[in-house]
Amino acid sequence: MKESPARFADLAGLRLYRRNIFAVTGLPVAAQGPAVRRHRQRLDARLAVEETWAGDAAAPAPGGYRREEVRHAFEEFQDPRRRLVDELLWFWRDADLGCGCAPSTHRQHDEAVRLHSRAIEAETAGTGPGGDGPDGLWTAAATAWASVLDNPDLRGHVAHRITALADPRLDGYSPDDFLAGVPGLLLSPFGELADDRSARPRLAKVSAGWSAHPVFATPLPDVFENTVEQSVDRLKDALQTAGERHQAGEHADALAALEQRVLPAYTEFESLKGFVSQSRSEEMAHTVTVALNNVALGVCEAGLQKPFRSELIEVMEHASRIAPRRDQAQIDQNLAAVRQGRAGAGAAQQLKPSECAGCVVLLLAIIGGIVGGITAGAPWAVGIIVGGFVLAGMFAS
Secondary structure, X not given: OOOOOOHHHHHOOOOOOOOOHHHHHOOOOOOOHHHHHHHHHHHHHHHOOOOEEOOOOOOOOXXXXXXXXXXXXXXXXXXXXXXHHHHHOOOOOOOOOOOOOOHHXXXXXXXXXXXXXXXXXXXXXXXXXXXXXXXXXXXXXXXXXXXXXHXXXXXXXXXXXXXHHOXXXXXXXXXXXXXXXXXXXXXXXXXHHOOOHHHHHHHHHHHHHHHOOHHHHOOHHHHHHHHHHHXXXXXXXXXXXXXXXXXXXXXXXXXXXXXXXXXXXXXXHHOOHHHOOHHHHHHHHHHHHHHXXXXXXXXXXXXXXXXXXXXXXXXXXXXXXXOOHHHHHHHHHHHHHHHOOOXXXXXXXXXXXXXXXXXXXXXXXXXXXXXXXXXXXXXHHHHHHHHHHHHHHHHHO
């Protein structure tokens, strides 16, 4: 099986249908040779005197397409691998494709395209056709596309199109090489929508509906991977800053790093919990709980409890709120000691990180150091590894 064509990556996101070459050019999916050339000439002449053209009647393109967009679409049309991907994600209508599919297969496909494109339109415009919100459209699109992708006629359709296009660049490709990329492409708008933190709780519910269909369950986590990893990286950087200050005995600065960097970074991570496994979410909560507790108690043990009392109580209250069950009892006991002013007198206890968390931190540091050494040289490698040991040291303190 070959790797899915690069066109899937080009189309991914909220502009999936707007960028479709059939949407841009207005050509039917059965268009070939001379008809394509004549249509291009007509559009070139039109766009020589007009700024834009509307594209296909179903194209989600407010304001139309400019000359450069149309020219680029025709260039994409020349590559049969890219063309076939766009065919899969556009309306087949009553085109005579000679594929032998039952008419119901084409109608089912077009309805799935319609629902999915309307869901994206509803997200970007605020409402769907008739004032519908996007959630119902997403649910309907998931059901429709799952049925299309489970239909054995679809594989036969793609096999016929590979043969009918008769281009050497398609040699060695099978239907699966194209169909394998469709589920991830259909899910790709969620990754872009998740950049809006306020939309994440709703998106978690909507995407859970998609994951109920086996064809979408496997690629769904990959859609949110970049957003989640960026959030985790920011949280790790914040923890490292707090850890370095804690290790250096700069307790007030460490406390400030918790308040100004760690807690905001963790709040952002929490907004992504709907896209993260429960085990990973719990481990991150444990890691942050350990950091909050141990830095706060370090301030108390340094005799600084009175001047920072309100900040310490706030930090420990955050620790109590996010603590996983294994840490909850000790954290609540420590919070009570801080409130009563007894934490610096041995009434509170430092927490030990789980061995899993410590090992993960060190392993990531070592792997990162190796990669850094290969790509950026020895100084970067040393810095990454040392940073990992500093962070692990904070967990252990």
